[in-house]
Amino acid sequence: MDSDRRRRPTLDTVAAAVGVSRATVSNAYNRPDQLSSSLRERILETARSLGYAGPDPVARSLATRSSAAVGFMLPQGLSGAFSDPALSIVLDGLASTVDGHDHSLVLMPGDATGGPRPSIVSRAQADVMVAYSLPDSAPAFDAVAARGLPLVVIDQPVLPGSARVEVQDYAGATSAASHLLALGHSAFGILTFSLHPDGASGPVTFERRSDVPFRVSRDRLGGYLDTLEKGGVQPDNVPVWEARGSDRELGRLGARWLLTRTPRPSALLCASDQLAFGALQAARDLSLTVPRDISVVGFDDVPEATYSDPPLTTVRQPLADKGRRAGELALKLLAGGRPPRPTRLDVSLVERASTAPRT
Amino acid sequence: MDSDRRRRPTLDTVAAAVGVSRATVSNAYNRPDQLSSSLRERILETARSLGYAGPDPVARSLATRSSAAVGFMLPQGLSGAFSDPALSIVLDGLASTVDGHDHSLVLMPGDATGGPRPSIVSRAQADVMVAYSLPDSAPAFDAVAARGLPLVVIDQPVLPGSARVEVQDYAGATSAASHLLALGHSAFGILTFSLHPDGASGPVTFERRSDVPFRVSRDRLGGYLDTLEKGGVQPDNVPVWEARGSDRELGRLGARWLLTRTPRPSALLCASDQLAFGALQAARDLSLTVPRDISVVGFDDVPEATYSDPPLTTVRQPLADKGRRAGELALKLLAGGRPPRPTRLDVSLVERASTAPRT
DNA sequence: TTGTAAGCGTTATCAG
C-alpha cells in the first residue's frame, strides 16, 4: 500500500550527495549566477541520478509566500460555462498571459449560489483571484476578502479595493436596439441569459426584472428595454425569455417561444451570440427567413458570427483582450501594485446579414 | 506600495489572543471533536475579529504533504480545447467529482509540443495529474514521472504505473464505417482532427498517416480506413482532411474540400461531432442535401447532435462518465490505491437522420 | 563562491 513510500529525495539529500550545503543546491535551481557553472552542472546531474525533480512547489511557496497561481472563479459548473465560446476566449487570453509568467491557473467552478463555495475559495492555493461574471453578492467574494487576496473582477460592478475590467454592455445593448429601431422595427422579442443564479428558464415575469444580480444581464437587458422605450415601444409589451445559460440550444428553445407570440416579433435582441445562433435555428424550424421575416442581433461577436447562416449582426466586444487585461491586472496586483482605475473596453455594432429593414 | 503588508494573523496570533496554544487553535479548525464547543466558538470568534481567514492553505499542504488539488493537462491552449464541447463535458464530470471531495482543479494548457511545458508541470501544486488526450511522447509525461506523481490518463495508451480510462474508439469507428457500407456507400471522405501536434491543417499525405501520436485520432482514423478496406474500398482512394482542432469551422473548411473532390464522396466519416456539424454546414453551403446527397456521421454524441439539422448519426461515448471515472481514479490514487485495470467505456452507434442509403 | 541559521505557517505525536 505504501511500497513507494520510500522517502522522496529533498534538497538535503542532494546536498549531502554532492557534498555541499542545502543553500547551494537551492541556488543551483534559483540563482544560477550564484555558483560556478561546473558546480551547478554537477549538482543538477546528481539530482537527476537521485530522482530529485526540483524544489518542492509547496515548500517553495511557503518560503516565498507566493504560490504562482491565479484562481479563476466561475458562476457555474464547467459544462454550462464552456458552452459559451466567449468564456473560452476570455479564459484563453488570461491563461496565455499568466502562463507566460509561469503562473498556473486554478479553476473554481460555481454551484447554485452563483459562484464557488467559500470553503473552496478559502483553501485554494492561489495568490490572486479573478472573478468572472459572478452575481453581485456571491459568498465567494467574502471568502476572498477574508483571505485578503487581491481580486480582479471581470464584468461585475465596484468591489472596494479590486481591479476591474469591464465592457460597455449597456452602451452596446443600446446601439443594437437603436439599429433595429432605425430599421423600422416595432415588434420585438428579447432573449437573455440568467438574470438570477437560480437556474430558471422561461418567460420573464415583471418582478424578475428587478434586482438582477448579474451585471451583464442587467445592463444588456436594461440597455435593450430603455432604448426601445425611448423609441416608443412599451417595455411591457416586449416579451422576454430567460435562458438558464448562454447556450445555443437554450436559445433555440426561447426563440421558439418568442417567435410564436402574437403579434410575432419582427426583431429579436439576444444577450449573446450563442443565444442568437439558437434563434437563427428556431427561425429555420418555423420556416421563417432571416432577415426577411425576422431580424436577429447577437452580442459578443464570437468567430462563428462571421460564418453563420446568415452572418450575424452583433455587438463586438474584445474578448481576448478582456482575458489578457485581466491577466495583466492579476499579475500587477501580485507585484504589489494598487488596483488601477477600471479598464473599460469598447464595444461596437457589427452589421452583417441577420438584420434588415422591416418589410 | 506595501501599505497592507502589515503581517496577516497566523495561528499563533489567534492562539495568543485567546490564551491557548497553537495546537488548540488548529484543532478548532480541523478536529472540532477535540475541544469543547464553547472553547471552539470562542476561538473562531476571536479569529474572525482578528481577520484570520483560517489555516493557510500552503502551510497546511506542506505539513500534510497534500495540496488537495488535481492537475489537468491539456494538449493545447484553452480556446482551441474548449471549442469542443466534448472536453467541457468530460472536465465537468471530473470537476464535480473532485469538487465533491474538496479538491480543486489546476489547469495546465498545452503548447506546440502537444502538452503543457515541463516547467509548468514541475511547479504545479497538485498531487495527482490527469492527462487528457496528450500525444504519446509529450514531455509533460516525463515531468510527471520525475515528480513521482500518480497519473491518470484519459484517451492515451499504456503508461507504466498509470491509471487509465479509455473508450473503444477503434470499435466505434468500425461501427460507423460499417453502417455506411451497409447503406451501400462506396465513395467516402474522412474528416479527422489533429494527427500530429504541429497544428497543421489540410489534406493528409500518406506519410502523415503513420506514427500518429494521438491515440484517439489514430484509432478512429484506423477504424474507418481498415473497415472501408475490408468493405472493398481502397484506402488510397479515400481523401482525408486533417483539421487542426475539433472545431465546427475547421470542419466546414475541410468538408468543403472533401465535397469538391472528384468523384464526390457520398458519405463523410468525421472524427467528432463538431467536425460533423461543420460538414453539415459545408453541405448546405454547396447546396447539397443531407442525407439525400450525402451522408454524414460524427463521433461523441454531444447534446447538440440530437437537435442539429438534420439530427446527427454518430458514435456515442459516455463523456460525463469518462470525466467522473477519471476523477474517481485520481482520488483513489491519491488515497494510496494502486492503479486498477483500465476502465474501458463502451461506445454505440446512434442512428439519426444524417445518414441514408446511397441513392 | 559557498555555508550558516533563521524563518515560512501548519499538522502531528505524545505527554499531561
Place this chain on the structure above:
DNA sequence: CTGATAACGCTTACAA
C-alpha cells in the same frame, strides 16, 4: 481536553 515540540522542504539574508 490541552499543550510542548518536532517535523514538513525550502528560501534568503548574512557571514565566511
